[in-house]
Amino acid sequence: MIKYSLTCKCSCTFDSWFASSSEFGRLMKKKLITCIECNSNNVNKSIMAPNVSGSKKIDNINYEFQKNIKKKIIKYQKFIKKNCRYVDDRFAQEARSIHYNKKETKSIYGRVTTDEINELNEEGIETITIPWYDKTEN
Numbered sequence: 169m170i171k172y173s174l175t176c177k178c179s180c181t182f183d184s185w186f187a188s189s190s191e192f193g194r195l196m197k198k199k200l201i202t203c204i205e206c207n208s209n210n211v212n213k214s215i216m217a218p219n220v221s222g223s224k225k226i227d228n229i230n231y232e233f234q235k236n237i238k239k240k241i242i243k244y245q246k247f248i249k250k251n252c253r254y255v256d257d258r259f260a261q262e263a264r265s266i267h268y269n270k271k272e273t274k275s276i277y278g279r280v281t282t283d284e285i286n287e288l289n290e291e292g293i294e295t296i297t298i299p300w301y302d303k304t305e306n
């Protein structure tokens with residue numbers, strides 16, 4: 169069995185199964201393949217997604233892409249943990265005291281709410297937020 173994505177002159181696309189590519193060719197010649205929308209036999213094989221394995225490849229690329237992003241974030245997390253001081257949920261207070269007192273030069277990291285981020289931004293205190301993965305997930 170082989171799956172083809174088909175496009176019609178009416179601009180609709182649909183998937184259809186055929187016994188083989190030659191069977192598809194035979195049905196095509198006899199104009200036995202019709203559009204599911206308008207019933208016309210003006211259908212053609214779509215070059216966008218020729219078969220099942222094609223779309224599976226796209227899934228794999230997405231998966232790899234997301235895996236790499238996660239890897240990068242975890243790497244970034246390690247850097248932050250090594251170079252910054254953890255302040256837990258006192259991030260907003262600590263960020264303010266650093267900003268206004270200019271005592272500490274070491275960066276901090278911790279938990280912060282969206283409201284707090286907005287407040288800090290309004291006060292001209294720059295923050296960076298990244299998704300945070302737990303160690304156990306590693």
Ligand SMILES: [Zn+2]
Nearest residue numbers: 176178203206
């Ligand atoms: Zn059609």
